[in-house]
Amino acid sequence: MCTASWSAGQGRLSLYFNRDERKTRSAARPPECLQIDGTRMLAAIDPDGGGTWLAVSEWGLCVFLLNHYGAEAAFGKALENPTSRGKLPLRYASIPSRGEAARRLKDEDLTSYHPFLLVLADCKGTEAFSWDGAELASLALPRAFLTTSSFRTREVQSYRISRYDALLGERDSLSEKSRRSLHLDTPHPDPAFNPMMLRADARTQSVSRVELDLHRACLRYQRVLDETRTLGEERGASLDLRSLSSR
Structure with missing residues (x-):
């Protein structure tokens, strides 16, 4: 039940995440600087x-995670002692490079x-992966956009993708203004479909x-x-960030 859109390349990463x-x-704690590994x-x-x-991280690596509801439905079993998926971004952001992080993820049980x-x-740039409970696979992303929903998964995803595509038009990427507009989007009469989502049980x-460049990382957060x-x-x-020579 999340939505991410981004622009990556030419020495800059810009990402929005709902x-x-x-x-x-419980409400999350606002962004803070942590020391992990x-x-x-x-x-x-x-x-x-x-x-x-x-x-x-200070290595210039951003890691973000969404639940894979389509695979969960097919997976169809509860793990006896599951490990929190929320630990993965913390662990993999501590790795000095995107390539090394990808290699370690592929080797992990x-x-x-x-x-x-x-x-x-x-x-x-970016590299995406899908874990379906049995196999880790590289995930080809046709657009710089990813969204999930536990409610009417395919319909909701299709609607949100259509909103992204409408804003994108013939451009290569969304402007900062358009990306923000997308993440605050609420035009659908059923609020469960909107990127700014609202349901009886969740929101x-x-x-x-x-905002990340070759020298500095910023994480902004609004409840x-x-x-x-x-x-x-x-x-x-x-x-x-660490100096370029140390990365």
Whole structure:
């Protein structure tokens, strides 16, 4: 139940991420600078699981995660002692390069995780993966956009993709203004379909924005105020990246 859109390349990464969650889930802590495996990184922390959906590190690596609801339906079993998927962005953002992070992910035993979609992103591009509960596969993304929903999964995904494509038009990528507009989008009469989502049991909890260049990373975060689908005060954190010679 999340939506991400981004632009990556030519020394810059810009990312928006809507985190959708159950209404019973605790509010996340705003972004802070953490030290994980000797690496400084920015992340907002989910106090229920101790993990996050999005992290960006001093190596210039951004890792974000979405639940893979289509695969979960096919997977059809509950793991006895599942490992929190929210730990993955923290662990993989601590790795010095996107290529090395991809290699380690391919070698990891993921059988204790429920299905997920994971994207490794930096200022040069992205690499995406799909874990269906049995196999990790590279995920080809035809657009710089990814969205999931546990409710009427295919219909909701199709609608949100159509909104992205309509804003994109003939351009190569969305402008900053268009990307923000997409993530605050609420035109569908059924609010469960919108990127800024609202259902009886769940809603968009926050909108996060990452700005990354070759020297600095910033993570901005705004909570969605209850069921109003309006944004609260922006909170954020930033860090300087390691020198290019050390990456």
